[in-house]
Amino acid sequence: MPHLLAAAPGLWLTAVFVAPLLLTVALSFAHPGFGDVTFGFTLDNYRTALGGLYAQTFVQTVVLAVGCGALSVLLAMPIAYFIARHAGRFAGALLAAILLPYFSSFLIRVLSWQVILASGGPVDSVLHALGLLHAPLDLIGTRAAVVIGIVYGYLPIAVLPQYVVFSRIPRSTTDAAADLGAGAWRRFTSVVLPLARPGVATAALLTAVPMLGELVVPQLLGGGRGLLLGQLLQTQYVQSQNYALGSAIAVLILVAVGVLVALLLRLTRGFDEAPR
Amino acid sequence: MTLHDLRLSRRNLLGAAGALSATAFLAACGGAGGGSAAAASQLDIYSWADYFAQDNLTAFTTASGITPKITTYDSNDTLSAKLNSAAGTGFDLVVPTSGWITEYASRDLVQKIDHSRLNLSTLDPSLLDRAYDPHNQYSVPKDWGLQGVIYDPRAVGGDITTWQNFLDAGERPGVQGKIRLSGSGWENVGVALWADGKDWNTTDQSVIRAGGDRMKDWVTRTKPQFTSSNVDPIVNGSIVLAIHDQAGARRAIEQNPALRWSVPGPTSQLWVDSYAIPKDAPHLDAVYSFLNYELTEKAQITDTRFLGYPTALAGLRGKLPPGIDNVDLIFGGAGVDLSKLTTFVVNPDTIPVYQEIQTELHALS
Numbered sequence: 001m002p003h004l005l006a007a008a009p010g011l012w013l014t015a016v017f018v019a020p021l022l023l024t025v026a027l028s029f030a031h032p033g034f035g036d037v038t039f040g041f042t043l044d045n046y047r048t049a050l051g052g053l054y055a056q057t058f059v060q061t062v063v064l065a066v067g068c069g070a071l072s073v074l075l076a077m078p079i080a081y082f083i084a085r086h087a088g089r090f091a092g093a094l095l096a097a098i099l100l101p102y103f104s105s106f107l108i109r110v111l112s113w114q115v116i117l118a119s120g121g122p123v124d125s126v127l128h129a130l131g132l133l134h135a136p137l138d139l140i141g142t143r144a145a146v147v148i149g150i151v152y153g154y155l156p157i158a159v160l161p162q163y164v165v166f167s168r169i170p171r172s173t174t175d176a177a178a179d180l181g182a183g184a185w186r187r188f189t190s191v192v193l194p195l196a197r198p199g200v201a202t203a204a205l206l207t208a209v210p211m212l213g214e215l216v217v218p219q220l221l222g223g224g225r226g227l228l229l230g231q232l233l234q235t236q237y238v239q240s241q242n243y244a245l246g247s248a249i250a251v252l253i254l255v256a257v258g259v260l261v262a263l264l265l266r267l268t269r270g271f272d273e274a275p276r
Numbered sequence: 277m278t279l280h281d282l283r284l285s286r287r288n289l290l291g292a293a294g295a296l297s298a299t300a301f302l303a304a305c306g307g308a309g310g311g312s313a314a315a316a317s318q319l320d321i322y323s324w325a326d327y328f329a330q331d332n333l334t335a336f337t338t339a340s341g342i343t344p345k346i347t348t349y350d351s352n353d354t355l356s357a358k359l360n361s362a363a364g365t366g367f368d369l370v371v372p373t374s375g376w377i378t379e380y381a382s383r384d385l386v387q388k389i390d391h392s393r394l395n396l397s398t399l400d401p402s403l404l405d406r407a408y409d410p411h412n413q414y415s416v417p418k419d420w421g422l423q424g425v426i427y428d429p430r431a432v433g434g435d436i437t438t439w440q441n442f443l444d445a446g447e448r449p450g451v452q453g454k455i456r457l458s459g460s461g462w463e464n465v466g467v468a469l470w471a472d473g474k475d476w477n478t479t480d481q482s483v484i485r486a487g488g489d490r491m492k493d494w495v496t497r498t499k500p501q502f503t504s505s506n507v508d509p510i511v512n513g514s515i516v517l518a519i520h521d522q523a524g525a526r527r528a529i530e531q532n533p534a535l536r537w538s539v540p541g542p543t544s545q546l547w548v549d550s551y552a553i554p555k556d557a558p559h560l561d562a563v564y565s566f567l568n569y570e571l572t573e574k575a576q577i578t579d580t581r582f583l584g585y586p587t588a589l590a591g592l593r594g595k596l597p598p599g600i601d602n603v604d605l606i607f608g609g610a611g612v613d614l615s616k617l618t619t620f621v622v623n624p625d626t627i628p629v630y631q632e633i634q635t636e637l638h639a640l641s
Contacts, residue, residue: 033624034624034627034628035356035357035360035383035624053635053636053639056639057639118508118509118512118514119509119512119513119514120512136513136514138453138514140509140514141453141501141509141514219503223456223501223502223503224459224501224502224503224638224641225499225500225501225502225638225641226638226639226641227635227638227639231638232635235631235634235635237357238351238353238354238357239351239353239461239631239634240627240628240631240632240635241353241356241357241360241627242628242631
């Protein structure tokens with residue numbers, strides 16, 4: 001019976017996950033045409049995907065995803081810590097306040113930033129009123145706007161796992177550290193943070209991995225300037241209809257994700273042992 | 277809480293993450309509207325967003341009892357990719373841009389129009405029997421547009437009458453970085469080809485690449501954006517020089533009359549969005565019934581007013597009611613000579629070259 005029960009999700013996973021993955025890998029070695037492929041074995045797609053412009057885009061995207069992921073995790077950390085340790089009975093309400101926007105349309109939230117950051121928009125007006133800016137605000141269409149949009153978009157996902165882990169750290173551990181003379185900062189860095197590693201790592205994973213394929217924010221806030229992997233991938237599949245090269249890029253992204261996951265798992269290894 | 281409890285947290289976290297993605301997945305499924313059972317008198321249209329006047333759709337439903345179900349795409353590339361895959365089956369009517377029709381016909385993705393069931397005699401002859409579809413075997417023109425330039429004359433230092441003017445204007449201080457190019461590779465490379473007097477439909481890849489090189493140099497210096505049909509940044513001055521069509525120009529100029537629009541010479545693009553019927557369209561009777569309704573004079577005028585693009589009705593300009601703002605702009609502005617304009621025809625041999633150049637333009641901007 002348990003085998004039968006496992007068969008249903010097993011089949012589902014095979015159909016919607018394993019089969020498309022195998023097809024993508026097979027396509028990545030095929031000979032491309034416009035909207036057409038001839039199955040075979042060539043490394044040309046990988047040669048193209050790892051050369052010149054494509055390699056440069058790959059590196060830029062990984063740097064952006066890792067940077068924005070780290071920024072999201074760092075910004076979310078004090079929020080999660082505060083809610084978990086100091087918000088008391090308001091914790092649920094505060095979490096809801098952070099998560100509710102996340103359940104609204106991602107597109108609408110990003111489009112809102114177009115209005116907020118636009119020349120003549122609220123940020124522009126406030127900066128002018130404070131005398132901090134004298135020329136019109138020209139943020140839309142820049143990499144800075146993309147970073148703001150991405151970090152904002154993924155912040156709630158960075159808060160949640162960190163909140164869970166912070167809230168599960170027994171107060172007795174920090175109390176004991178305090179008794180032994182550790183100050184607030186020392187308690188945080190030597191006791192709380194090491195115990196929170198799995199939450200921090202999960203937050204990093206849940207933000208940096210989707211950021212590798214981010215498509216909407218660079219398009220809407222970055223004016224399509226510069227090139228990131230998500231756009232490159234979409235271009236190959238939709239515009240160039242070069243499914244072979246698109247698949248090779250997709251496989252390389254999967255490898256990058258694999259490396260990222262492995263690194264983060266390495267970071268949390270030893271967690272099951274008693275904390276140092 | 278003990279350390280044992282804490283040890284479970286990673287698994288719990290991953291479980292929570294799984295639940296989160298499952299929720300998102302279910303939400304996405306719900307958002308897609310689910311699969312409704314096919315009705316007998318159904319019409320599935322795959323088209324650009326907001327491309328049919330609601331008044332027309334309502335009147336057609338009242339007259340025929342058929343409620344068209346419209347799914348939308350945002351580019352010819354998306355339409356092409358979908359028609360070319362299993363996901364593209366089941367549509368009754370699509371609205372590709374002129375240049376794609378030859379390609380669709382050659383791939384057997386669209387079927388021949390049954391002219392015994394349609395009356396095209398009310399349509400403008402200059403939009404019929406064109407090179408991309410001789411004798412309108414596969415397409416019926418819906419509406420048309422032009423590739424031109426919206427600009428702020430104070431920023432660019434005067435009028436833009438040629439594509440060379442456009443390229444020069446982009447290099448002026450104060451204009452660099454405030455430029456918007458097209459999202460299409462051939463429309464952007466077209467600028468260099470037109471400025472140099474070259475044939476836009478050339479099959480000579482070296483000519484296309486030379487045009488691409490010229491645009492890449494230009495983009496490296498001028499840092500343009502590549503975005504949507506949203507004209508707000510043009511109206512508020514964040515963009516002062518933009519490739520656009522006439523409907524966008526009309527919207528922008530209505531909000532900011534200091535802006536100007538031109539169709540630069542020596543030539544530019546004329547596109548004709550056209551009705552085409554996918555190969556295995558399941559509801560052919562409904563399709564012809566809908567097309568016959570859409571081709572009536574009343575529906576064509578209503579669509580023109582709704583879209584801001586002129587439909588294919590012969591003598592349309594004289595038939596529009598008085599009092600429409602900037603009516604000239606609907607037709608591309610006063611003095612536009614359609615016979616001098618070019619229509620791009622998609623060629624599978626050159627498309628990858630144009631796409632490759634477009635990718636490089638994005639990277640260099």
